[in-house]
Amino acid sequence: MHDTPPQLQQQHARPARHQLSVGLAAGPAEIEEAKRLRYRVFAGELGARLPTRTPGVDHDLYDPYCEHLIVRDERSAEVVGTYRILSPQAAKRVGGYYAENEFDLTRLQHLRPRLVEIGRSCVHPDYRSGATIALLWAGLARYMVEGGHDFLIGCASVSMADGGHAAATLYNRLGEHMSPLEYRVFPRCPLPLAALDGHLPDAQQPPVPPLIKGYLRAGAWICGAPAWDPDFNTADLPVLLPMSRLDARYARHFLGNRD
Template sequence: MIAINKIKKVKNIPINFYKYKIKNLKSKVNIHIETNSYIVKTAQTKNELLDLLKLRFEVFLEGKKKLIPIDFDEFDLLADHIIIIDKKTGKPIGTYRLISSLFSNKFYSETEFYIDNIKKLNGNILEMGRAAIKKDHRNGITIALLWKGIADYVKQTDSKYLFGCSSVYITDPVEAAYLYLHLRKNYFNENLLCEVKPDYVMPKFDKYLNFLQQLNPDLEKAKDLIPSLLKAYLNAGSSVCSYPALDREFQCIDFLTVLNTDNLTKTFERKYKKSEIH
């Protein structure tokens, strides 16, 4: 959920392989919102999906060269994909991947965490991830449009909880422990605690955590380590329910976050409903 999301390595496989994999794409939930300049919808054709996979590659691996310029993994066919299309170009300028428990019992978060406590929640759950916005369209209007699409999707799937991995681009165990203490003090949900899988455990994290706790540090400065997207989720009422998971490939830590959609609705109405979107 959250920060411009990470990707796994793209294998050097001909693009026709990916076209074959996605040839039978069908959206599970249909969303269509139109403004003067944009269309917000769920991807419904293989060409729309290919375009957004290229956009994700462009955002996640900007400036790097790969043989196949798309970001695709096993979870993309389990998901619906919210896309914003610029009417001038006909191309997507923003996207978000949504995996609903109505259509799948597998989620990306399970690659890093044991999420049984989230799966046991009373109500439909919806995983958010792979957020990507084209560089020259990263503004309040684009974010508001994405949230309009997400809010519509939440309504149609009657989703009670949103969850996902929130990335913070630090790997220092002292900084990770410092940030964790701040999040635990202010935003933690012990009842939904999800353990980190062995391959993602941060070495010496517990050692530095115990050391910092003995020092009783001022945790206010930890706010500076929180990226803007995670901060937005916390402000909307999200809870943190994990230790940090270390992703060595992408040089970051991930926290598992959960948001009750009742809070989402209130935040959306307060921040976006009255905003003028063209």
Template sequence: MVMLNKGRYRARITEAAEDISAAQRLRHLAFFGGDGSAVDQDAFDFECSHILVEDCATGVLVCCFRFLRLSNGDAIDQTYSAQFYELTALRDFDGPMIEMGRFCIHPDWTDPDILRVAWGAMTSYVDENGVEMLFGCSSFEGTDEGQYLDAFAMLRDRHIAPKRWLPRVKAPKVFRFAARLRRKPNLKLAQLRMPPLLRTYLMMGGWVSDHAVVDQKMNTLHVFTGLEIKAIPPARKRLLRAIST
């Protein structure tokens, strides 16, 4: 089902096996490299819906992500994120939730409109289904925290989750940046080193865990990221809805 046509791109939602296979190939290419024939897959793929962003003229898949809808926080322990974070606090969230994951853009495509269209599609789904929270894992490339210290210091100072929702440590190897970092962030460097997806969450009022998980399998550092829809600034909501229509 096509959700959005915007400029040269279209976004559509799918649960079809052949589309999921295409997304898995793009994910492997984006996360691990290779020739585009190998796949990145796990058991969550067939529990989730997937959004594909394609070039309208050629049909080339340029971006994809998956999402899992929850009626409320009761099933939070069954999510992908719960493998890495202790999410007991979020069991009390009383409203529809979406876990977003495996977000990637084709490494040969750098058009910023791709990210805008992806968020426009998600905005459309959120509005149509009354979703009240988005959450997931936002990843920094590589496992060397030293290259991201300014970004982590900015997260510590400005974007730690409210205590009522704060994820606790569960993974065996983590970087406790909120407790360990003492540096004052260089805000320019922090923005430069912040992953684009996480930067977008933060611009909308999102928050993060107080620690990053060291994920050797994916070769990333990732932080749990949450966004309550009611917290999105009105001007940002208007911009997102303009993209989604």
């Protein structure tokens, strides 16, 4: 990889049963571990259709250009959480951001030199705890600060197991978190909101997925209507976090005192 920011400091969490650390994958072997975890979660657990050259490994054309943030259980030596990160320089080399397959990002054109994309977030089913997610967030926050990046973009997925009604309802509930118009993006394959029941009764209202809840609490915006991803059978919400909006409590928790 080129244009790599300073290496993330290793950070540790010690819940009762696990000893976890977070950092950027150091080489091909660690990257493959992350991609095997992705395949297990996305294909094995969620039923996504993932074309792959190597059985059990999730891979696409963006992976060679990305850095891979991993959480490892130091006791079992297993990679249990991951994010992939595409820097502005790497996005330029690969020809764009993954999100551009799903959204028209024209209004964000002026942000490209400062825009980092995150994606392929997943956590091993035995480690879906606050500790694992907090370490991933801490790793991302340090990556952004140490690399001098100002904006973070990603697609937050919502299951369409019910045909999309829950996703449409969730989108309608998040109106207060919409970005200013100048940051709006537009889905290439829109979720057909007009054909869905986007106002399910309270008893059927879906909870806000933890990942989306975390983004919004940190200060992120939803910057457009959801796109439908047929391969993953999800509704994807475009999320944009200007680091200038990072909630002060998040900054203290994940970055500590950096004076």
